[in-house]
Amino acid sequence: MNDLTRQNKIRNFVQMNQRPYTTTLTISLLVSNSIKTIRNCMESLQPLLYQVPSELIVVDTVGPENSDGSLAIAEKYADKVVHFKWCDDFAAARNAGLKEAHGKWFMFIDDDEWFDDVSELVEFFNNENEQNKYFSLAYNFHNYYDSTGTNFKLTKSNRCSRLWNYSHFSGKVHEFLDPTYSPTKYVTSFVHHYGYAKEVGKNKFKRNDKLLKSIVSKSHQDMHSWAQLIAGYDRDTSKNREKITYFAELALRNFQKINNPKENEQTFAAAILGYWLQSASLDKNWHQVINLAKNYLKIMFLRNYDLCMIDYFVFNALIQLNSKDNLKTIFNEYLMNFNMLKDNEENLLQQYTPFLSYTVSYTKLANMTSTVLSHLIEVKDWNECSNLINQLPLSSNLDNFSQVLLTICQISFKNNNPTILADVWRKINDKESNCLKLGEIFNSYKLSLTLEDETKFMELLTRTNINHPYFKLQQAELYNENTNEREQLTERLANNKIICSSPYEELFILLVTCKKDPSSVVLSLDFNELNSLVNYINTFFLKRIKSIPNFVNKMEKCYPQCPQRDLLCMNLRQTYLFSNQILLTDIYREIDNYVCDSLNFAHKIYNVENFQLNLNNLLPANFKFAYYLHSALSSKKMQNEVNYLKNLNLALKAYPKGNLLIKKLIFNFDNKLKKVKHNQQEFNQLAAQIKIKIRALIAADQKQVALPLLKSLVEIVPNDSEATDLLHQITK
Known part of the structure; x- marks a missing residue:
């Protein structure tokens, strides 16, 4: 369907079914007794109420005489207040507000919820052309587990819809607006929700549990209520898992009695099965997980989202049973359904449910992929590895696939197959940010190899024949030092406005080894990028420890002194001096330079007063270490052995990472003392x-x-x- 045909269909449907309206947006707010959060709620709605043609309808569910003050606050903002006599029916309360609505769009919210930022919503409701493309609007919820505001479950919620002639709320508990059609506009705005935090959620759980049990005792085939009842139980205790198992079995028995179940009944039944599988998994009843899925999938017509959820639990059960033969089949099903969802965001939003939503995620797919790839590597099935890699949705969410991509590097390297790396690059190169991230992962794998294998991996990268600066950098590194080819390619890269941020850190190393000033590729780095460069170069030289003095000497000759140079020299010399591969004679050749670099850098970013008399406690530990080491070396030159040892111990106390270096110095000092003592005894x-x-x-x-x-x-x-x-x- 082309865009024009789609727009015509939407317009025709709206003309036939849209409820008459006099304003753009109705916000309906249920007010109970949430005095701690009502002001946050009201303030968060102000930009919408002021900047969008809108109305606020407050539905009072407690009565003025029983209010804790929340109602009086809400009334100040409301266009209309509806007093609703509470009857343990959330849908009825919502419908009371819906009845008074005059908006083209209808949004509903509670007094223990508030938006973080509504700018996207304001933009949407002021853009009629954008509105005309959609029937509903979805945004995120942060459902907090406690009052700290840091631990939450992220869910998507379709809590805003066009108002239709037949719009109504269903569900006495966890009510929903019916119907809510797609296409759906998704925005990144999110709502804070503390309603079920541990400190306040216990009473709500008891209330909902009682109401839901009452509903299902009368309406045995109400799958929505069964799912909500089961979802409310904490799965951490065996007692609760027994309840989940009992209710899930009872609910699905009733589901089987429904003639031609509707799509939403199928969806809720799948959620019930999912909670049963989760409980069985927590009890380590792996065979039960597989049998339950096998038996119930025969009687359910499920969507991609629901199939992913069930396959996730079956996959984990197969791992625990070490049943590798069926593992790939289940994984392929999960991957196929996942790709069908992610290829169509509208389809994903339509199928999404908050039930066990963690099972359908890039993180879980990446974990499952790593498991399957490890098995394929074990049996050396390289073709299947390649087929699997080509199906992965890498470009959509590269960050979650870091471990998978490292495994892919391993597969390509062991199989000596550059095509795998080239295929991965082409899958993600629609965004330069993805290219840079993949370059980081290639670097990470490269640094994990031996020097010999590192060279082979760079050769593999260049054989991909990809025309990108990252691959040109690998080519430059493969040329021998002091060759024209290396110098010319390095200069071209430096002149190509590339800086030494990730993944181009090795450009700095190349410039220095070619005796070229690296200032132009370092100067514009921000603090985090500079630290990243320092850490990378340190890691790079861990396999080349003994070449550090030569490299630093070259750097000092071609790179004019500046804080960046001092920082790089300081860290490289520290890496060298702290290594267990370095002899004492080598330490004495470099230790004065290390102290000088450290104090030069420290004096440029800290006041000199911080180094006088008693060291300032705010000074970083490594600078205190350098200061005490400087004092120790000065004492040694003046043959003040007592102060020498004292300052060495102070240095160690300030920076325990220097333990090996200090021990070497003290050991050498002790040996000299013993030798002097021994010589004195012989002389006596x-x-x-x-x-x-x-x-x-x-x-x-x-x-x-x-x-x-x-x-x-x-x-x-x-x-x-x-x-x-x-x-x-x-x-x-």
């Missing part, structure tokens, strides 16, 4: 022997022979009182 023994010989000469009246020997001894050991007394005795 020799002096004692000489004194015995001198006494013998004196006793033999050979004082003139003993005198030069004794004078030499006194010069060597001036503090030896015995030798001094003997000298006085002879000279008399």
Whole structure:
């Protein structure tokens, strides 16, 4: 269907079924007793009420005499207040507000909910051409588990629709507006909802549980109420899981008695089955999971979304049972249904339900993919690996597939097949941001390899024949140092306005090795990008530790001094000095340079006063370490052993990561002390022997022979009182 035909169909349907209206938007608000949140709710609606032709209808469900003050606050904003006598029926309360609505569009909200930002909604309701494309509007909900505001479940909700002549609410609990047609406009605006946070949700759960049990006891085939009843139970306890199992079995028994069940009844039945499978999984009844899915899928006509949910639980059961033969079949079903949903956002919004929505996500697909790929690698089925990779929706959500992409790198490398990498690149290269992310992943895999394999992987990347700067960078690295090819390609990349942000960090290394000033590719980096460059270069040189001094020396010659250079030098020298591969003689050659780099950089970003007298506690630990190390080295030069050891210990206390370096320095100092002590002991023994010989000469009246020997001894050991007394005795 082309866009024009679609628009004509929408227009004709609206003309026949749209309820008459006098304003663009009706917002209907149920007010109970939520004094803590009502002001947030009202304030969040103000931009809509002021900037969109609209009306606010407040439905009072407690009565003025029982209100905690929420009603009085809401009345100040309302265009109309409807007093509804509460009868344990949320749909009836909603219908009371719906009856008074005059809007083209109808939005409903509670007094414990509020929007974070309504700018997208304002834009939509002020754009008639955009409105004419849709029948409903969906946005996100943050359903908080507690009052901290950090732990929440993200759900999509279709809580806004055009008003039709036959619009009405159904469901005494967890009511819904019926009908809600697609096409649906999806916006990223979201609502904060604390209604079921632990601190306030217990009473609501008890109320809903009682109401829902009453409903299903009378309406055995009300699948919506059965699903809501079961979804309300916490699955963390075995007692609750027993209840879920009991109610799910009872509900699905009643489902089987429905003649020609409607689509929504099928959907709710699938959710009930999903909760049963979840409980069986938590109880580790893996065979039951597989049998339940097998038996009930025969009697249900399910949508892609529901099939994904059920396949997710079956897949995990097969893993636990180590049943790898059927694993690929279930995964392929999940992937096929997932792709059908993600290829059509409208279809996804239409099928979405908040029930077990975590089972249908890119994260779960990525985890399942990693499992299947690991099995295929194990059996070396490279063709099937390649087929699977080609079906993945990588371009839609690359971040969730990082681990999968690392596995794909492994497959391509082990199979020596650049086509796999080329196919992945072409799948995602519609966005440059995806290309950069994939380059990061290639780099991450490359850094995990040995030096020999790292070179082979770069060769593999260049064999993809992809004309992109990232692949040109790999080509430049493969050229030998000091060759014209390497220098020319490196210069072209640098002149191509590429900076050393991810994944181009190695351009910096190439420029330095070619003795070119890297300032132009570093200067525009922000703080996070600079830190990322530093971390990458450190990781790069972990396999090349002994080449760090040479690289840093080159950097200092071609890169004018600046804070960025000091930071890079400081971190590289620290990596070198902290390594267990470096000998003490190498440490003494670089340690002064490391201290100098660190203090130069620190003095440029911190006040000098922070380094005077007592170090400021706000100074980062690595700068304190460098300061104490500087003091220790100065003490050593002045032969102040006490201060030397004291400052080394202070350095270690300030920065425990320097443990290996400090231990080496202290060990060397101890060894020297022991050597000096040992030499002194040997010398004392020799002096004692000489004194015995001198006494013998004196006793033999050979004082003139003993005198030069004794004078030499006194010069060597001036503090030896015995030798001094003997000298006085002879000279008399």
